[in-house]
Amino acid sequence: xxxxxxxxxxxxxxxxxxxxxxxxxxxxxxxxxxxxxxxxxxxxxxxxxxxxxxxxxxxxxxxxxxxxxxxxxxxxxxxxxxxxxxxxxxxxxxxxxxxxxxxxxxxxxxxxxxxxxxxxxxxxxxxxxxxxxxxxxxxxxxxxxxxxxxxxxxxxxxxxxxxxxxxxxxxxxxxxxxxxxxxxxxxxxxxxxxxxxxxxxxxxxxxxxxxxxxxxxxxxxxxxxxxxxxxxxxxxxxxxxxxxxxxxxxxxxxxxxxxxxxxxxxxxxxxxxxxxxxxxxxxxxxxxxxxxxxxxxxxxxxxxxxxxxxxxxxxxxxxxxxxxxxxxxxxxxxxxxxxxxxxxxxxxxxxxxxxxxxxxxxxxxxxxxxxxxxxxxxxxxxxxxxxxxxxxxxxxxxxxxxxxxxxxxxxxxxxxxxxxxxxxxxxxxxxxxxxxxxxxxxxxxxxxxxxxxxxxxxxxxxxxxxxxxxxxxxxxxxxxxxxxxxxxxxxxxxxxxxxxxxxxxxxxxxxxxxxxxxxxxxxxxxxxxxxxxxxxxxxxxxxxxxxxxxxxxxxxxxxxxxxxxxxxxxxxxxxxxxxxxxxxxxxxxxxxxxxxxxxxxxxxxxxxxxxxxxxxx
Numbered sequence: 130x131x132x133x134x135x136x137x138x139x140x141x142x143x144x145x146x147x148x149x150x151x152x153x154x155x156x157x158x159x160x161x162x163x164x165x166x167x168x169x170x171x172x173x174x175x176x177x178x179x180x181x182x183x184x185x186x187x188x189x190x191x192x193x194x195x196x197x198x199x200x201x202x203x204x205x206x207x208x209x210x211x212x213x214x215x216x217x218x219x220x221x222x223x224x225x226x227x228x229x230x231x232x233x234x235x236x237x238x239x240x241x242x243x244x245x246x247x248x249x250x251x252x253x254x255x256x257x258x259x260x261x262x263x264x265x266x267x268x269x270x271x272x273x274x275x276x277x278x279x280x281x282x283x284x285x286x287x288x289x290x291x292x293x294x295x296x297x298x299x300x301x302x303x304x305x306x307x308x309x310x311x312x313x314x315x316x317x318x319x320x321x322x323x324x325x326x327x328x329x330x331x332x333x334x335x336x337x338x339x340x341x342x343x344x345x346x347x348x349x350x351x352x353x354x355x356x357x358x359x360x361x362x363x364x365x366x367x368x369x370x371x372x373x374x375x376x377x378x379x380x381x382x383x384x385x386x387x388x389x390x391x392x393x394x395x396x397x398x399x400x401x402x403x404x405x406x407x408x409x410x411x412x413x414x415x416x417x418x419x420x421x422x423x424x425x426x427x428x429x430x431x432x433x434x435x436x437x438x439x440x441x442x443x444x445x446x447x448x449x450x451x452x453x454x455x456x457x458x459x460x461x462x463x464x465x466x467x468x469x470x471x472x473x474x475x476x477x478x479x480x481x482x483x484x485x486x487x488x489x490x491x492x493x494x495x496x497x498x499x500x501x502x503x504x505x506x507x508x509x510x511x512x513x514x515x516x517x518x519x520x521x522x523x524x525x526x527x528x529x530x531x532x533x534x535x536x537x538x539x540x541x542x543x544x545x546x547x548x549x550x551x552x553x554x555x556x557x558x559x560x561x562x563x564x565x566x567x568x569x570x571x572x573x574x575x576x577x578x579x580x581x582x583x584x585x586x587x588x589x590x591x592x593x594x595x596x597x598x599x600x601x602x603x604x605x606x607x608x609x610x611x612x613x614x615x616x617x618x619x620x621x622x623x624x625x626x627x628x629x630x631x632x633x634x635x636x637x638x639x640x641x642x643x644x645x646x647x648x649x650x651x652x653x654x655x656x657x658x659x660x661x662x663x664x665x666x667x668x669x670x671x672x673x674x675x676x677x678x679x680x681x682x683x684x685x686x687x688x689x690x691x692x693x694x695x696x697x698x699x700x701x702x703x704x705x706x707x708x709x710x711x712x713x714x715x716x717x718x719x720x721x722x723x724x725x726x727x728x729x730x731x732x733x734x735x736x737x738x739x740x741x742x743x744x745x746x
Contacts, residue, residue, distance in 0.1 A: 136176060139176065140173065140176050140177045140180065143169055143172055143173040143176070144173060144180060146169060147169055147170060147173065195264070195265040196258070196262050196263070196264060196265070197253055197255040197258075197262065197263050197264065197265050198261065198262050199248060199255065199258075199260075199261055199262070199263060200248075200250065200251075202260050202261055202386070203246065203248060203257040203258075203260050203261075203263070203284060204260050204386060204388075204389060204390050204391055205260075205389050205390050206241075206372060206390050206391075206394055206395065206396040207389075207390040207392075207394070207395045207396065208370075208395070208396045208398050209373075209395050209396065209397050209398070210398055210399070212350070212353070214395075215349075215350065215353060215373070215395070215397065216350060218373075218395045219236075219346050219349065219350060221384075221392070222234060222236075222346070222375045222380075222384075222393065223346065225380060225383055225384050226380065228383075229379070229380065229383055231377070231379075231380065233345070234346070234375050234376065234377060234380060235343055235344065235345070235375075235376045235377075236343065236344060236345070236346060236349045236373055236374065236375055236376070237341050237342065237343045237373070237374050237376055238341060238342045238343075238349070238353075238356055238357070238360065238371050238372065238373050238374075238397075239336055239339050239340070239341040239342075239360070239371065239372050239374075240339055240340070240360050240361065240363075240364045240366075240368050240371060240372075241368060241369045241370045241371055241372045241396055241397075241398075242285075242286040242288050242334060242336075242339075242364075242366050242367065242368060242369070243286075243288070243304075243305075243306060243366075243367040243368055243369035244286035244287050244288035244289075244305070244306055244309050244334075244366070244367065245286060245287040245288075245306060245309045245310055245313065246284070246285075246286050247263070247266065247284075247285065247286070247287060247333065248263070248283060248284045248285075249276065249280060249281055249282060249283065249285065249333060249335070250281055250283060251281070252267070252280070252281070253265055253267050254266050254267045254269065254270065254333065255267075256313070266313040268313075269287065269312055269313045269333075270333075272312060272318055272326060273326030273327065273329075273331060274287065274312070274326070274331050274332070274333055275329060275331065275332050275333070276332075276333045276335075277332050277333065277334045277335065277338050278335055278337070278338040282335035282337055282338065283335055283336075283337060284335065284336055285333055285334045285335035285336055285337075285338070286333070286334055286336075286366075287309045287312075287313065287331070287332070287333050287334075288305060288306075288309060288331075288332055288334055288366040288367060289305035289308055289309060289325055289330055289331055289332075289366070289367070290330040290332070290365050290366065291305065291365050291366055291367055292365050292598065293325070293328060293330040293598065294308070294325070294330075294367075296596040296597075296598060296599075297324065297325075297328075297594060297596070298321060298324070298325065301321055301444075301497060301498065301499075302321070304367065305366075305367050306367065308321070308322050308325055308331070309331065312325075312326065312331060320629050321497075323627060323628075323629060324594075324627050324629050324630050326627070327625075327626065327627020327628065327629070327630060328625050328626065328627060328630065329624070329625055332366075334366065336372075339364065340360055340363040340364065341360070342356045342359070342360060343376070349373065353397065355706055356371075357371050357397065358706070359706050359708065362702060369396075369398065370396050370397050370398035370399065371396070371397040372394060372395075372396050372397075373394070373395050373396075373397060374393060374394045375393045375394075380393060381393045403432075403460050403461065403462050403472060404430045404431065404432040404437070404460070404461055404462075405430070405458065405459075405460055405475065406427045406428050406429075406430040406437075406440075406458075406459060406461060407427060407428045407456065407457070407458050407459075408425050408426070408427055408453060408454065408455055408456065408457040408458075408459060408478075409426050409427060409428060409455060410425075410426040410455060410481075411423050411424070411425055411426070411442070411448060411453065411454060411455075411481040412424045412425075412426055412439075413483045413487045413500075414487070414510070415486055415487060415488045415489075415502055415508060415510035415511060415514070416510070416511070416514050417511055417514035417515045417517075417518050417591050418501075418511075418591075418593060419501045419502040419503060419504070419505070419508070419511055420444070420496075420499045420500070420501055421445065421483065421486060421487065421493060421499070421500045421501065421502060422442070422443075422444060422445070422499075423442040423444070423445060423447075423448050423453075424439055424440070424441055424442065425439065425440045425441075425442055425453065425459070425471070426438060426439055427439070427440055427459070427461070430461075432461060432462070432469055437461065437469050440459070440461050440469050440470065440471055441469070441470055441471070442471055443471075443498075444498045444499050445482060445495075445498060445499055445500040446497070446498025446499070447471075447498070448480050448481065448482060449480045449482060451474045451477060451480075452474060452477025452478055452479070452480055453471075453474060453477070453478070453480055453481065454478045454479055454480055454481030455478070455481060456476075456478045457474060457476060457477060457478045458474075458475040458476035459471055459472075459473065459474050459475060460472045460473040460474075460475055482500070483500065486502035486504065486508060486510070487510070488502070488508050488509050488510030488511070489502065489504050489507060489508040489509060489510070491503065491504040491508065506543065506544075509538055509539075512538050512543045513531075513534055513535060513538050515591050516529075516534045516537070516538070516545070516548065517529075517531065517534055518589065518591045519545060519589045519590070519591070520534075520589075522585060522588055522589035522591075522597075523576060523581065523585065523586065523589045524686045524688055525575060525576040525579040525581055525685075525686055526572040526573060526575060526576035527568075527572050527575075528565070528568050528569055528572050529569070529572065533569070536559050536560065536561075537551070537559070540555075540558075540559045544644060545644055545647075545648055546644060546647040546648060548573075549573055549577075549648070549651055551569075551570075551573075553566055553567075553570060556569060556570070576653075577651055577652055577653050577654065578654055579654060579685055579686070579689070580654045580655075580656050580685055580689060581653065581654065581655060581656065581685075581686075581689060582597075582601075582655075582656050582658065582688075582689065582692050583600075583604055583609050583655040583656060583657055583658055584597055584600035584601040584603075584604050584658050585597050585600070585688065585692075586653060586655055587600040587603075587604065587609065587612075587645075588600045590641050590644065590645060592634065592637035592638060592640075592641055593633050593634075593637050594630045594633040594634050594637070595634050595637060595638075599625070599626070599630075599634075600658075601658050602623060602624075602625050602626070603620065603623070603626075603634070604657070604658040605658055606619075606620075606623045607619070609649075609655070609657075610649060612638055612642075612645075613638060613639070613642045613645075613646070615635070615638070616635065617631040617632045617634075617635040618631075620634055620635065656689075656692070656693075669697040669698055669699075669743065670697075670742050670743060671694060671697050671698065671699040671711065671742070671743060672697060672698030672699065673698055673699075673700070674699050674700065674710040674711055675699070675700045675701075675702045675708055675709050675710045675711070676694050676699045676700070676701055676702060676709075676710065676711050676712075676713065677701070677702045677705065677709055677711070677712050677713070678690050678691060678694075678713045678715070679712065679713070679714055679715070679718045679719055679722050679723075680714050680715030680716050680717050680718030680719070681715045681716040681717055682715040682716075682736055683715065683716065683736060684736065684740060687715075690713070693743075694743075697743060705722055705725045705726045705729065705731065706729065707729045707730070707731075709726065709729070709731045710731065710732065711731070711732050711733075711734060711739075712726040712731050712732070712733045712734070713734055713735075713736060713739045714733060714734070714735055714736070715735075715736050
């Protein structure tokens with residue numbers, strides 16, 4: 130094959146893969162991550178910059194819906210992956226302003242939501258479609274979709290709240306967008322998507338309702354990373370980068386658009402790193418809920434500066450449907466994750482599935498896309514994972530790591546009441562040294578005496594559908610000690626809980642109540658959740674101030690500090706910036722973070738000083 134023919138074959142192959150990935154993505158059934166998709170798009174652009182795929186709007190296909198013509202085109206967005214890409218785009222804007230005789234131009238940056246794009250106007254919500262004609266999905270509002278800021282606000286995205294998705298559905302769906310697409314496509318919403326609708330976390334978010342930054346070209350180029358971090362901290366939705374726009378109707382009209390994107394707008398995205406490797410083995414692990422999940426052992430490969438030999442898979446359904454087993458060739462990415470994730474299966478094989486629990490050998494059953502062990506407290510892996518979840522969630526007892534917990538479980542200490550009743554001689558008999566034994570006993574005592582929010586304490590029991598956020602909602606409505614008397618109907622009446630979730634929580638509380646009741650007798654120092662939810666007028670020295678905690682706190686965990694700060698009206702920040710009001714530092718605080726704060730004129734205060742400040746609040 131000649132070089133020209135080989136190049137054309139590669140171009141055709143890239144375009145075919147991209148078209149297939151885009152079709153699946155628009156249907157809510159992603160077969161490739163955004164990172165992989167962007168990498169392939171740029172590879173195609175390098176080989177064939179004029180390829181028709183690159184100039185077309187990436188349209189979804191919902192043939193069961195009526196079509197609607199947009200009042201103005203909804204185009205895709207040009208992408209910038211590097212500082213140089215952004216600089217080149219800014220220079221094009223500057224050139225246009227010189228040609229127009231405009232002295233200055235203001236730039237705006239907003240978060241780029243990763244959901245299902247649409248336009249809400251004239252009483253109709255329509256998808257982007259091909260950019261000029263979309264599909265009428267107004268019926269989604271009747272299903273429970275919440276319009277942020279009200280109806281008729283223009284272009285935006287259908288998204289799920291990230292924190293709720295991660296807590297409730299991340300083990301079932303690859304991405305929140307899949308849930309959103311399923312909601313608008315289905316005549317009858319499935320039970321998992323219904324849970325999200327019932328919880329009020331599925332939103333149509335107009336871009337006009339998002340936090341933004343505005344400033345000069347110089348500040349944009351100098352602080353784009355810092356601005357991005359600030360905006361990310363203000364959004365609880367899945368993101369796909371940031372959108373930067375040049376403001377001014379006259380400038381926008383002058384610059385115009387291609388068939389694909391507006392020239393006055395660009396998306397800032399992080400370029401992920403991909404690597405090609407081969408699966409050597411699929412390792413199965415049993416979690417606290419009984420789900421048996423796969424991890425792929427792969428031929429070691431370098432990705433983002435690290436040698437990777439293990440890659441997470443989502444669930445057994447992924448192994449089954451994508452054909453993953455020894456010999457499968459896959460593409461993986463790593464963008465800061467400890468265990469990288471699967472992006473694409475390049476060569477499928479016979480799937481490597483298990484039929485019995487790797488911990489207790491109980492026969493597994495399929496529950497949706499998961500293989501599940503129903504052996505409960507007789508399964509060592511589930512007992513071990515449950516205890517780990519308790520100590521990880523509580524965050525008030527050190528030294529109870531995986532090895533310690535494994536030793537306790539093997540020695541018959543399989544429940545929380547029994548662990549908290551362990552005696553010195555019993556720990557010594559297990560093989561712990563005198564010093565370690567005393568540390569463990571001290572840690573258990575500290576976990577009982579350290580103040581902790583009752584919602585976090587309840588969430589630590591690992592009841593399905595009852596994480597920290599939902600525990601707060603539940604305890605604002607019902608006293609902790611009376612939860613065993615609460616019915617599913619009563620929970621359903623609380624805003625934010627749906628029928629499926631209410632049933633699940635009631636069953637979980639009934640199963641775990643003997644343990645909860647026993648733990649309540651141990652005298653934990655529980656801080657009550659405010660019964661009225663949000664406090665309106667909060668008078669305190671930190672009310673309305675942006676706070677950040679760094680380093681190890683001595684008078685409680687950082688989570689406890691943050692909970693109390695929010696109760697006193699503070700706004701928690703995710704990083705140091707000039708907008709930060711107060712940096713509270715504990716032991717081993719980052720010198721770089723402290724130095725950056727001082728340079729930005731941020732007040733820096735030690736933990737003891739901070740506690741003295743809020744003592745009377």
